[in-house]
């Protein structure tokens with residue numbers, strides 16, 4: 001029963017190999033972003049750097065730097081949190097690819113497997129650099145195991161399907177073994193699909209593909225790459241929804257999602273927050289209020305403000321999304 005769900009849901013896709021090497025980062029990449037590393041456990045500022053050429057952008061970056069530093073001083077959770085701000089989405093995408101490729105390298109070498117969870121939405125577009133040289137050629141795709149933090153309960157070829165989004169923009173371009181791609185069973189109801197996905201995860205824990213957090217007892221994914229909605233939701237955990245408080249189940253269903261379509265399944269916070277590493281990727285001025293509330297813990301803190309990771313949480317922001325920090 002448990003093993004059936006994993007293998008039956010494997011999806012076939014092709015993987016062009018397009019070898020190239022000797023890539024170096026565009027010069028603008030290293031000059032036009034700023035970093036604020038936070039170790040709130042030690043309550044200590046660890047590293048920070050800004051460099052940008054040009055008066056207007058320098059001033060903007062300086063202001064953002066000051067504001068990011070304020071965020072750092074307000075951090076209270078016991079986790080390592082870093083806020084990266086980019087003045088070009090292109091540079092954000094390169095850095096996100098590097099972040100993911102470095103983790104892939106580390107986990108593939110250390111444990112022979114890399115468990116990666118993605119959201120839907122614009123995140124998939126932000127991952128586009130991973131399927132280009134040099135990353136696409138250097139990553140050990142055969143060791144990847146690919147999951148969704150949430151999925152809409154629609155057929156896999158439906159325009160709303162997060163599987164389809166990831167397949168078209170990512171999976172169809174890399175050579176992850178089809179058996180390592182864990183899509184939901186779209187022939188089930190939302191509730192049954194959530195139970196089925198949880199059963200699948202339990203099977204993967206038993207077979208040591210998925211680790212277990214020693215702290216929480218929940219599954220510990222190597223990395224989650226997540227987007228955030230303008231209301232501050234992550235996965236399908238929406239502001240004020242009771243599912244945000246679920247503390248036993250790993251995967252739950254929702255049939256009244258305020259963001260269409262209404263029927264979805266989603267990982268719960270205990271699973272999300274047991275991850276080793278999390279990237280929260282947020283772009284656009286429409287999300288600035290939610291970024292502010294989540295990071296500064298002001299007003300009604302949205303679900304994104306409850307995200308934490310066991311090793312490191314990194315916020316990848318463009319300047320408009322960081323504009324209220």
Ligand SMILES: O=C(O)[C@H](O)[C@@H](O)[C@H](O)[C@H](O)COP(=O)(O)O
Nearest residue numbers: 119120121122227228229234235
């Ligand atoms: O299935 C979903 O709806 C997503 O997983 C959801 O959590 C998404 O990541 C955010 O809504 C951000 O989406 P955008 O980046 O497109 O705004």
